[in-house]
Amino acid sequence: MPMMINPLRYPGAKRSLSNYIDALLQANHLQGCTFFEPYAGSAAVGLELLQRNQINTLVLCEKDILIYAFWECVFRDTDRLCEKIERVNVSITTWHELQPYREMTVLGDAELLELAYAGLFFNRTNFSGILKANPIGGIRQQSKYAIDCRFNKGKIIEIIRKLAAYRDHVEVYCNDALFFMRSQDQRFLNENCFAFFDPPYYEKGAQIYRHYYTNQDHVQLANYVRRVHHLNWLISYDDAPYICGLYGDTGTRYQPMFMDYSCASRVRTTGQELLISNLPLPPFAIGEAENL
Template sequence: MPATINPLRYPGAKRQLIPYIEKLLSVNNLTGSTFYEPYAGSAVVGLELLQKGIINKLILVEKDILIYSFWRCVFEHTTELCKRIEETAIDIETWKALKPLRDVKHCDDANLLDLGFAGLFFNRTNFSGILNANPIGGINQTSSYKINCRFNKALIISLIEKLSLLNEKIELYWDDAINFMNNTKKNFLKETSFVYFDPPYFVKGERLYRHYYSKSDHKALANFVRENKHFDWLISYDDDPYICGLYSGFGAKYRPFYLDYTVSSKQRSKGKELLISNLPLPPITINRSNIVENA
């Protein structure tokens, strides 16, 4: 399996959590369940679990129209998207031509491919994969790193073609996560479900995403899981006292973890990120790029 298992280089992607979440599903008899990712982003966790046959179905929800459109193109317009990637120059002129698509608010059949390609293009050509950022190398391309340095067309196309084979097991929605969950919650009674919430970061969300949360939005998510007890869930967050306060007092379990963290016994006591769940959470440790369960 290549290190890049996803065509997006997404800020806050949770690739390192995949082994842990796989283990969590297994010890709680949730293997084969329907897996919800209501803050999809790169959807790296759900897509990997689906590819491995750990889950049976993947429901993705994303509010950012560029990211949503990208995934729709991957699953419904694979050939056209790959052709567009093949034929488009990855340079600053293309970046400038696509820039107005960052302001589009609606998507339909007429602009879906443009939006989907733009989502991929900005994600792979901008600083840190941030859709609203400037291009790698700057507008004037004066740096030794150029706009195309993270855009390996052949690799991206092969990842897209591989993921497109999963399309029959994926449902994709352009929606607000909590709105979607409220409209969908009756389904949880009909099938074994697990919901992995990875909301925008509490502190850095505004810098990283075009849609991010206010304090009251974070509170609304906590209220949703507090009030809806008929499904199992996991939330990943930045470790902040405000977030801890939202989830205290109704039996949620916590585990701190360390993303992109080189193991250091001295530093391990500081929680950088947080897992919260209604399920008992096994201990976690970081082993460089992966999280593994403690022996």
């Protein structure tokens, strides 16, 4: 398998599900499909499947304008984005200068390229890639880890250029996931479609993302997948009793799996994830974790 590449270090990225979802598509004759990621984040699975030529079109939707702008510019304004990355001074001064972009919530508040640049900057310089977190090394930069320790310009630019070559196969939208998916209904009739829903975590979403879900939002997602027709879908969640309760009566399939399975110790630790789908779900093979 080719090495997965992604310019974002994203909290909750589902790279480890790529092999599993790849196998799921193959088992259901969905190779070459239009693959929707309505909670895009780093779009780790979709971009991996695109590079494996397992899907034809990747449709990304993301509510966070900094993340949306980043992907839009990766695919539609590649050169200018790469030039900005090449020139950036990765310092605490730049981190402070870019603060106004973290306050913006509406796309029209700034040029898209500036939003994209700020989104990437905060993603690569903040703790764990969390956009609303403090910088690596702290505000005072007194730690042994400096703000630029995760900002390898050459590598980031190389990855962006490689991904940009797929631009004719990628659509990027800034919207609420469910509002967006309802607008795509006609496509589900006309195209071979698959949707991978990876909503904000039930337990920790509010700590990690700038947009997260209330209980009512989680209910709405469950109601949406109950009613959507002509669409094959998979949802990944943290394994919370509240979420299990939402899907218990839908006739869908569950597959608990352990995302942070440790290959070294071969011990299952905490952090169980839940997969829910309207397709038959094969068991998660432990061996797959070794391909992570």
